[in-house]
Amino acid sequence: MKTIKTIQTYEQLKAISDPLRTKILMYLVERPYTCHQLAEELNLTRAKILYHLRELEKHDFIQLVKKVEQGGNLLKYYGAVARGFIPADHLLNFVESQEATRQSYLEVLNRAKTRVLTAPNSSFEINSSEVENWDSLSLQSEVSVTKEKFLEFTRKYRELVEELVTDNEKTEKNNNYYVMITAFKIDEFVFSEKS
Structure with a gap:
């Protein structure tokens, strides 16, 4: 799976601007799902x-990743084609891109x-004061720094x-971790005073 896919067309941008599609896509970034599971x-x-x-799928955000026969039914699992999606520079002027980005956050x-x-x-056990x-x-x-x-x-x-992500060393001692970060420009500090 690619890390980032660049949205190239207005049609793609419009397709991803739907809040329900954004929600579905977030599930499919995490792991493959069937239509039934998502429903x-x-x-x-x-x-x-x-x-x-x-x-x-038509706009190349997801793809069929596997088919599994179960009880006479063919289950189709879909997954995202990338971990994140961003509009190309020529699409940044469209209002929909701002709301789509906000919705994705x-x-x-x-x-x-x-x-x-x-x-x-066990994920929240504290076994050290450090x-x-x-x-x-x-x-x-909340920080105040230059854009650069x-x-x-x-x-x-x-x-x-x-x-x-690319560390391929697989051992029985490996633990799974969920990692995320969100950062964006704000108007003023709310949680801390500027030093």
């Missing part, structure tokens, strides 16, 4: 989910909340995450 997760009809799956946060709520209790020794991380901060400094930080962060 159950989202409490919607299979017909409605199938319509949106077809639109996402909200869906990422909703999925993170679900991951926290469904994680095993936070650097915890095998979990939750922090937020912020972009340098995001580049380094992406490199660190990509290093974790």
